[in-house]
Amino acid sequence: MSEISDKVQTLVPDYVRSLQVYQAGKPIEELTRERGVKKVSKLASNENPLGPSPYAIREMTNALWDVHRYPDMHAHEVKSSLAKMYKLKKENIILGNGSEGIMGYIARAFIQPGHEILTSENTFIGFYIIARSVGAKLKTLPLTTDYRFDVKAIAKAINEKTKVIYICNPNNPTGTYITKTEFDFLMEHVPPHVLVILDEAYFEFAKGKEDYPDSMDYRYDNVITLRTFSKAYGLSGIRIGYGFGHEDLIANLTKVKLPFEPGLIAQKGALGALSDKPHLSRTITNNNRRYEETYEYLKNNKFNPVRSVANFICFKTGSEAASMYLFDKLLDHGVIIRMLKANEMPEYVRVSLGTKNEMRHFFRAMDAVLPEYNKRFGRPV
Ligand SMILES: Cc1ncc(COP(=O)(O)O)c(C=O)c1O
Structure with a gap:
């Protein structure tokens, strides 16, 4: 060298x-x-x-004429659309360059070297990389024999050093999910000082399956839900994802967020995609x-x-x-x-x-x- x-x-x-x-x-x-x-x-x-939806293509194409301007850093239109759709306040929503972008903000805002993060083996590697990139210690527990997050083992492994729990539901790469009962069990064991990240990148496909816990039906101050326009909405190449959480969590994530992520074309694409049921x-x-x-x-x-x-x-x-x-x-x-x-x-x-x-x-x-x-x-x- x-x-x-x-x-x-x-x-x-x-x-x-x-x-x-x-x-x-x-x-x-x-x-x-x-x-x-x-x-x-x-x-x-x-x-x-x-x-992608043709509506998304139309919105993005029209927006090309405005790319000499910075995008709306508060992404008012997309947040308003999501707020209406999920009956939330805009203050409960954060947008990023894909849901991975938001994982990056979470790492920046809440995780310091040495902090312990609990999750499973055989889950989304993008999260492992982000957590390790800020020096977190990842504690990964085996999946159950039927390839699902083992909530009992995760609950048991929580200690005073645990800072974050990452749950991928449905899990990539196995496609399995934890049930409502399992989610309730986990939350009964999570102390308030631990942040739970619920990665629901595949939510639209799993929604409506018997016993799948739609995290929007729950209100916990220490849970952040991540969803994306990359999968069911067909916009992976544009990079836009969103997170829902308590307004204090979102306010702090907003402080560390890069102001103009996601970009103008991404915001417009998301708006078009949301309008095309x-x-x-x-x-x-x-x-x-x-x-x-x-x-x-x-x-x-x-x-x-x-x-x-x-x-x-x-x-x-x-x-x-x-x-x-x-x-x-x-x-x-x-x-x-x-x-x-x-x-x-x-x-x-x-x-x-x-x-x-x-x-x-x-x-x-x-x-x-x-x-x-x-x-x-x-x-x-
Ligand atoms: C579980 C999971 N979370 C997040 C992502 C990243 O999604 P995004 O494109 O929104 O960053 C992926 C992409 O494969 C994924 O499988």
Whole structure:
């Protein structure tokens, strides 16, 4: 290492130096370039396969003429829309560059080096990175045997050093959820000095499932709910997410927030998306249909898929080598799925639910790959 980079290294705290860069799903252009495939189905990042709402596109296009101006730093229009929709005050709402942006504000406002954060293993890695980036100590507990957050174990692990509890509901990458009863149990055990982050990035898909706790039905001063326009609303590329919480929590997050996040185009896109209920219901209908077909397909091929209430399904390959083989061979057919090594589930993979055509593409590619895969990994046919 050169003298200069040695010096740079000493500037970087250990807890930053030891971080791993977030691994995103493989981009479509990269696959086309690398393998020369013409048709690509990206089923790796839980995006909306139907695309954004045309209303969102119209709002964003119109707003392009105003990008020489800074956006409204209080995002009055989006907050008013959300406040009306959820019967809240604007003071209970914060917006950010994606829900991850808001996780960053939470880290900045509430977490200091050495603080303890309780969460699960095998959950959203973006949160681990953010928590570690401010020097927090992550205490992760195993999922239950049916791949769900273990609220009993989390409640038991709370101590006076615990600062934050992160619950991902539904959980990415397993698609499972904690029930109302489990949420009530957890909250009975959480002392007021602990902040609970409820990450509901996949809320729109899970809403209405029996026993799913919609966090808007609860009012706890120490709970912040995070939701996003990236998934069901089809705006991942624009970066806008929102959080709900007690007005004092929100006021303090607002102090550390970068003033002009999210940008003008993101705010306008969100407004358009919120006004298009039919697009949202088409998205949910497509997801429900694709879920049934894909679950059946995986079950028929003896993969033991995990029951999911989100827009993806996680299934067991049995080993890291098998996951890598499947991932790689599907790429040859133009299908991108997600390996879960970074989530410490190397013997599983995850497939996002796409359009009908994309899932046909996935099934055809699997049909082509499975005979050799089954032979190599000694699976029953
Ligand atoms: C559970 C969970 N939370 C948050 C995010 C990030 O969402 P956003 O695009 O709003 O930052 C994701 C994205 O994959 C996710 O799976």
